[in-house]
Amino acid sequence: MKNFFYNAAYFLKEAKTVIRLNLLSNIFSLFSTGLIFFILAMVISCWWISAQVVKAIQEEAEINVFFDESIGDGDVMQLLGKIKGIEGVREVRVVAEDEAYDRMAAILGKEARVLEFFDDNPFSPFIEVKIYLEKMDTVLEELGTLTGIQHVRDNRAVLDRLRNIAGVLNSLGYLVVAAVGISTLVIISHIIRLGIFNNQEPIDTLRLLGAPEFFIAFPFLLVGLLLTLGGGMLAAALAAFALKHVYIQMAGPLPFIPLPPREALVSGMIIVVMSLSAILGIVGSLFGLSSAKSN
Amino acid sequence: MIEAKDVGLRYPDGTLALKNIDLRVEPGEIVYITGSNGSGKTSLLKLFMGAEYPTMGSLKVLGQPVVKGQAAAIRQLRMAIGPVFQEFRLIKGRTAMENVMLGMRFLDIPPGQLKKNAGDALVKVGLEHKAHSLVENLSWGESQRVAIARAVARKPALILADEPTGNLDKDNALKILELLTSFKDKKTAVIITTHAPHLIEGEKDAKHIRMEKGSMNWERLG
Ligand SMILES: Nc1ncnc2c1ncn2[C@@H]1O[C@H](COP(=O)(O)OP(=O)(O)O)[C@@H](O)[C@H]1O
Ligand SMILES: [Mg+2]
Numbered sequence: 189m190k191n192f193f194y195n196a197a198y199f200l201k202e203a204k205t206v207i208r209l210n211l212l213s214n215i216f217s218l219f220s221t222g223l224i225f226f227i228l229a230m231v232i233s234c235w236w237i238s239a240q241v242v243k244a245i246q247e248e249a250e251i252n253v254f255f256d257e258s259i260g261d262g263d264v265m266q267l268l269g270k271i272k273g274i275e276g277v278r279e280v281r282v283v284a285e286d287e288a289y290d291r292m293a294a295i296l297g298k299e300a301r302v303l304e305f306f307d308d309n310p311f312s313p314f315i316e317v318k319i320y321l322e323k324m325d326t327v328l329e330e331l332g333t334l335t336g337i338q339h340v341r342d343n344r345a346v347l348d349r350l351r352n353i354a355g356v357l358n359s360l361g362y363l364v365v366a367a368v369g370i371s372t373l374v375i376i377s378h379i380i381r382l383g384i385f386n387n388q389e390p391i392d393t394l395r396l397l398g399a400p401e402f403f404i405a406f407p408f409l410l411v412g413l414l415l416t417l418g419g420g421m422l423a424a425a426l427a428a429f430a431l432k433h434v435y436i437q438m439a440g441p442l443p444f445i446p447l448p449p450r451e452a453l454v455s456g457m458i459i460v461v462m463s464l465s466a467i468l469g470i471v472g473s474l475f476g477l478s479s480a481k482s483n
Numbered sequence: 484m485i486e487a488k489d490v491g492l493r494y495p496d497g498t499l500a501l502k503n504i505d506l507r508v509e510p511g512e513i514v515y516i517t518g519s520n521g522s523g524k525t526s527l528l529k530l531f532m533g534a535e536y537p538t539m540g541s542l543k544v545l546g547q548p549v550v551k552g553q554a555a556a557i558r559q560l561r562m563a564i565g566p567v568f569q570e571f572r573l574i575k576g577r578t579a580m581e582n583v584m585l586g587m588r589f590l591d592i593p594p595g596q597l598k599k600n601a602g603d604a605l606v607k608v609g610l611e612h613k614a615h616s617l618v619e620n621l622s623w624g625e626s627q628r629v630a631i632a633r634a635v636a637r638k639p640a641l642i643l644a645d646e647p648t649g650n651l652d653k654d655n656a657l658k659i660l661e662l663l664t665s666f667k668d669k670k671t672a673v674i675i676t677t678h679a680p681h682l683i684e685g686e687k688d689a690k691h692i693r694m695e696k697g698s699m700n701w702e703r704l705g
């Protein structure tokens with residue numbers, strides 16, 4: 189329609205009238221979509237954070253190999269070489285007693301005082317073997333065939349649990365996304381239907397004057413879009429605010445959790461929430477339009 | 484322009500509103516349809532604008548058969564008609580100007596022309612001073628003039644006015660009829676219904692159909 193742009197102002201004004209005719213319901217819809225988009229924004233952010241954490245943790249997959257302290261340095265170097273040759277091993281190095289002590293001190297932080305109760309360094313040197321997580325089994329098997337090893341310690345149990353948690357979080361996320369999608373569609377299609385019923389008379393008049401269905405429907409589409417975009421903006425602002433506080437809270441007591449950079453997280457979240465709200469707004473309005481029509 | 488052959492209309496509830504309608508209307512004609520309340524005047528106009536479909540016979544308006552299942556073509560037909568509804572059907576919350584423009588926004592009129600045509604139409608009905616008043620604040624007579632302006636601003640080939648004389652006194656009724664018939668030209672026909680036949684006595688340049696219980700009779704004027 190070549191008059192489309194000329195009519196843009198009319199469409200906007202019409203949308204405003206449709207909203208004004210039922211102001212309270214529209215405000216309610218705006219806030220409820222805002223609220224559910226907020227939940228969505230938080231879930232998406234948690235998703236990304238957990239994906240990032242899992243990835244970082246998988247790079248932490250490691251096996252600590254404790255050897256007989258009686259063997260000489262040359263034997264240790266030999267052992268090191270053999271371990272390095274195992275498939276699935278990324279990195280090998282010896283962690284001396286002092287370094288082991290320092291590491292524990294760093295992890296304990298203020299509580300490192302307890303270490304002072306020991307006369308001697310209570311830690312033993314070990315070989316730190318960084319591996320690819322999925323090769324954990326074969327690496328452990330190969331290590332069993334080597335001599336000079338006293339015992340090995342792996343963090344697979346912890347990693348597996350973390351991975352399970354991330355998996356649960358993932359499926360929960362999908363559930364929430366589905367729930368958000370459905371409730372937005374229901375809310376928006378209802379409000380559009382309501383708008384159409386409240387405007388039945390002008391709509392009939394326009395039809396009698398020969399107005400195309402598109403011309404009649406467009407303001408209602410616009411209403412749905414404005415409502416969800418408004419809700420999305422509300423949600424994005426709230427979520428950005430909430431994330432800021434989550435980051436501040438986590439930075440203190442849990443410094444070792446590898447969070448993704450906040451700016452990237454927030455801008456990604458805004459993009460996802462706004463495009464989802466636009467899509468859901470349009471689809472919801474279309475549902476509303478077609479259900480009002482079939483009535 | 485209009486070609487009706489043995490047209491009848493029975494509403495879904497069983498009411499037979501029109502029967503045996505045979506008529507031709509040519510461009511440049513003025514046709515008055517008179518008859519008492521319930522005689523079928525509005526129903527006939529509804530058929531002409533494709534708001535109802537004949538349940539008997541065949542009807543062509545502006546070359547378009549008025550039949551079900553041709554939504555796009557019926558819409559085109561409606562675009563070429565300037566209807567003045569009995570209850571006006573103005574859009575509330577909008578000014579007179581906006582109402583007139585709204586009737587044109589989806590027609591093939593260059594955007595720059597919309598405002599001008601609407602303004603001209605309001606001048607013709609003598610309502611330019613109310614152009615920016617909301618229609619709900621207008622009097623009955625003013626509302627009617629806005630409705631007429633909306634219809635004629637579309638430059639329709641066929642003007643259909645349903646009971647425009649309403650409850651007006653004779654002088655004002657005659658003025659409205661004069662206004663409406665002034666839009667007749669070589670290409671435009673004007674059809675007007677009224678339940679007050681005495682208003683059109685002496686109209687020599689017009690045709691007259693008298694409706695009675697859904698049937699029609701041609702009457703002689705002058
Ligand atoms: N939508 C409708 N459904 C059923 N009957 C109708 C409908 N519209 C009009 N009628 C009936 O058709 C007859 C003609 O009505 P109408 O065309 O409005 O007459 P007029 O305009 O001359 O007063 C009347 O008996 C009226 O009750
Ligand atoms: Mg009538």
